[in-house]
Amino acid sequence: MIAATETRAESGATARIDALIARHAAERPQAQGLIDSDGRVFDWAGYEAAVAAMADLLRDRGLATGDRLLIVAENCAATALSIFAAARLGAIAVPVNARMTTAEIARITNHAEPRLVAYTTNVSPEAQAHADAAGAEAVESPAGRIAIAQGPGGAADPEARDVAVILYTTGTTGDPKGVMLTHANLRFAGNASSVLRDMVPGDRIYGALPLTHVFGLASMLMAGATCGAAIRLETRFAPDKLLAALQDGATVLPAVPQMHALLMKHVASLGLDRLEGAQLRYVSSGAAPLDPAWKRKAEAFYGLPLQNGYGMTESTAGVCGTKNPIGTPDVSVGPALPGIEIRIDPEAQDAEGVGEIHTRGPHVMKGYFRNPDETAKVLGPDGWLKTGDLGKIDAEGRLHVVGRCKELIIRSGFNVYPPEVEAALNDHPAVVQAAVIGRARHGNEEVLAFVQCADPAPDAATLKAHVTGRLSSYKRPSKILIVDRLPAAATGKILKHKLLDAFADRLAALDAEEK
Secondary structure: OOOOOOOOOOOOOOOOOHHHHHHHHHHOOOOEEEEOOOOOEEEHHHHHHHHHHHHHHHHHOOOOOOOEEEEEEOOOHHHHHHHHHHHHOOOEEEEEEOOOOHHHHHHHHHHHOOOEEEEOOOOOHHHHHHHHHHOOEEEEEEOEEEEEEEOOOOOOOHHHOOEEEEEEOOOOOOOOOEEEEEHHHHHHHHHHHHHHOOOOEOEEEEEOOOOOOHHHHHHHHHHHHHHOOEEEEOOOOOHHHHHHHHOOOOOEEEEOHHHHHHHHHHHHHOOOOOOOOOOOOEEEEOOOOOOHHHHHHHHHHHOOOEEEEEEEHHHOEEEEEOOOOOOOOOOOOOOEOOOOEEEEEEEEEOOOOOEEEEEEOOOOOOEEOOOHHHHHHHEOOOOOEEEEEEEEEOOOOOEEEEEEHHHOEEEOOEEEOHHHHHHHHHOOOOEEEEEEEEEEEOOEEEEEEEEEEOOOOOOHHHHHHHHHOOOOHHHOOOEEEEEOOOOEOOOOOEOHHHHHHHOHHHHHHHHHHHO
């Protein structure tokens, strides 16, 4: 267990997240707080004034305490302001990615019953299309033109008292699962993230991770608001934009492996083998396991240690994190962050100590909105959250994540953990990223690998030969598909549940060849 430590945030567990903006406006009014995707700069005084003006705009259209505000959003100042403005009114922000389909947004709308729906039409053609379909009114906000429509407006829920944000999780099926994150959750997460990164006023966070997902919301927006660092928002990730931002003063880069891989590829196309001319001092990689070879490559490129971490929406992002020096071979996700407890399910571990990861502390969600049955499945009365991830804790207290409970492949009676197979594939210099899943076939489970490569791409036979010396025979993929792009969420997280459908024709052709 990890003992709680003092935080840098203000005291008072019930304080709302918008108070962080007001605090910095009072303490450092002329320092940069928010840089919009179009380059517009808000100092902290301007940031606070814009939050207040956005709150007035939303109040005038009927948003009140306990209401939900659905934000059909991409990264821009209007999204950040709407989240904090909803908090100021005692309402709950429900940010969703504007690139979701109409049916997906309708499903969330029907479940969340927002009083208002805001659309960031100033930066997103997808948001504009959704706004047009809803007959939303175009209005001038403190961060440019957006659109607002009336929603179904369900009543306030007592279970959602103290909730600041509801995030609907990626790829859910069946009943909607809206994760309720309280003001205290978000303030704790922002503080934990800023302390882990030693962030201070004057830092500048590069903000391409979507604010509609917990990684971007907690580790970027809330971390900056907690410690007084500026956040530079990027609506659409592109490696050339990232390079320009790094050369223009960005100091903190939270990212996912795909972002790092595309940046390295872009820099290589310019005839360089490493990042130059940047003030970057902290770089992390989340949402996917690290393997030693890829980590060494990234550290050589940045000239900095590549930090790793672990979290999920239900844990307000961070659970564990590393603070390693450059060159360390450690590819764990680190120990639990201060104030957080972790354990491996004491009733179900294998001989190597692998079992489901549980966590407890002030980072754990309040529950799933209007879904007590699903809440009870993962959150016990003792406060332990069942993550659904498999891991083990080493002698130094570091957590090693080995896969998802539902992704465990049992092949001929042996356990196969997809991250281990993915790490072996990622060790090939031409591989950008790999995704491994199991598929029931002929009374067994086979290992399928989907691999995105840089040009010139190796063939499947080359990759099979590559992993032969790295994996036991039962762990080696039965089939390897070289693909142009893997299905991914806006965060860059690979959507493994979509792989079979996305490449069904190619798999069918390979199956036919076996007959």
